[in-house]
Amino acid sequence: xxxxxxxxxxxxxxxxxxxxxxxxxxxxxxxxxxxxxxxxxxxxxxxxxxxxxxxxxxxxxxxxxxxxxxxxxxxxxxxxxxxxxxxxxxxxxxxxxxxxxxxxxxxxxxxxxxxxxxxxxxxxxxxxxxxxxxxxxx
Numbered sequence: 721x722x723x724x725x726x727x728x729x730x731x732x733x734x735x736x737x738x739x740x741x742x743x744x745x746x747x748x749x750x751x752x753x754x755x756x757x758x759x760x761x762x763x764x765x766x767x768x769x770x771x772x773x774x775x776x777x778x779x780x781x782x783x784x785x786x787x788x789x790x791x792x793x794x795x796x797x798x799x800x801x802x803x804x805x806x807x808x809x810x811x812x813x814x815x816x817x818x819x820x821x822x823x824x825x826x827x828x829x830x831x832x833x834x835x836x837x838x839x840x841x842x843x844x845x846x847x848x849x850x851x852x853x854x855x856x857x858x
Contacts, residue, residue, distance in 0.1 A: 746809065747772065750791040753814055754807055761819055763795040766802060778810055786810050797822055 750770045758765040770791040778788035788810045794802045803820035 743772075746789060746812070747791070749812055750789075750807055750809055753809070754791070754793050754805075757807070757817065757819070758795055763797060763805075763819065764799060766794040766796055769793065770807065773806070778815065780810050780815075788815055795820065 747770065751768070754770050755765050755768070757763075770793040772789060773792040774790035776788050776790075777785055779785050788808055791807045791809065793805055793807070795805050796802060797820065805820060806816075806818040807814060808816035
């Protein structure tokens with residue numbers, strides 16, 4: 721009986737090591753893909769690493785179910801900021817990607833209308849017309 725328990729312990733230890741090696745290889749693949757995508761989109765990959773954030777069951781393009789992994793990492797648009805990004809991988813292929821959008825330049829401010837001439841030009845609050853005393857909310 722002792723030989724059977726030793727064999728089961730050895731098999732479970734081997735399965736744990738095999739799973740760890742497979743996840744490490746997948747993480748290295750995600751780092752390479754994140755680095756490639758950052759170069760492609762003109763972003764800087766910060767810390768040169770990714771972190772596993774989520775696992776979920778997902779049906780691939782061929783209808784086969786698999787475990788999809790979400791890796792989170794941080795990128796910089798201009799070198800002085802940190803923005804979150806996510807990379808979803810199903811097997812060794814990228815199934816989804818979430819990168820931050822570059823900040824758009826501010827649009828010119830529209831000229832103030834006559835009704836809002838007393839307001840600041842950058843104010844985005846729309847004035848409400850005053851209620852009459854006889855109007856009630858309830």
